[in-house]
Amino acid sequence: PVLLLVIAVFTRVLAGADDNTAGEVLGGxxxxxxxxxxxxxxxxxxxxPEIDDGSxxxxxAKPVKRP
Incomplete structure (x- = not known):
């Protein structure tokens, strides 16, 4: 969440973008x-758990039968 706020601030300050542009950038x-x-x-x-057990x-790798 902090990274999204930093990106929003940089988008508004550096690009001079409005709220809609910042929202689109953050959404993407x-x-x-x-x-x-x-x-x-x-x-x-x-x-x-399977990683810990080694299984x-x-x-x-086990093949699975298809119906």
Whole structure:
């Protein structure tokens, strides 16, 4: 959240942009970077126990039958 505020301030001060431009920049930045980062954090948390047990290679390499 702090990084988004810094980007918003720089957008308004350096570019002389209005509220709409700052909102578009922040919206694009949040969608392009924050969503994938949150996905990686959630995914790592989901397979964390398998990584600790050492069974993650078995889970990822085991073939799955298709219906």
């Amino acid at each position: 930045f949040a969608l392009a970077t924050m969503v994938p980062i949150i996905g990686v954090i959630a995914g790592t948390g989901a397979i964390g 993650v290679l078995y889970l990822l």
